[in-house]
């Protein structure tokens with residue numbers, strides 16, 4: 729099996745000419761090339777398999793693939809990093825005593841769990857209470873505030889995991905893999921152009 733690898737900008741006319749020239753040099757007749765731009769194989773092995781599965785004796789298939797023989801493209805994800813920075817800034821307020829800076833007019837907060845009345849003068853001070861009820865240890869922040877912090881935290885963890893996965897799996901450049909001859913499918917010879 730003879731295949732060519734070309735950059736992603738290759739046109740059908742260029743590819744067809746290269747394939748025809750190479751087939752003539754091998755003593756083979758010209759055959760039309762069909763470029764399948766709707767598929768991107770994950771690596772060379774998958775692309776070779778894809779070509780074998782889609783060759784039919786009438787056309788020579790060509791498929792896009794991530795070429796792990798090429799240097800990975802530097803990961804530029806400034807937008808994702810910016811969102812992570814923004815969420816970190818919001819989450820910094822998570823453990824601050826909420827009622828210390830949101831004092832109710834009567835100076836008292838009712839624990840939503842056990843209904844204890846808590847004096848905000850003791851909120852966020854040494855020996856006092858923070859965001860947990862001193863009686864039942866339930867969260868005493870308004871429900872939507874606690875929920876908002878939880879949502880930010882989940883979003884932060886999701887984006888951080890996504891970013892970590894991206895860093896572990898570098899994006900190899902996308903190229904074309906083009907079948908030139910499907911003879912002897914067990915032996916794959918790849919010629920870069």
Ligand SMILES: [Zn+2]
Pocket residue numbers: 839840841842843844861862863864865866
């Ligand atoms: Zn309580």
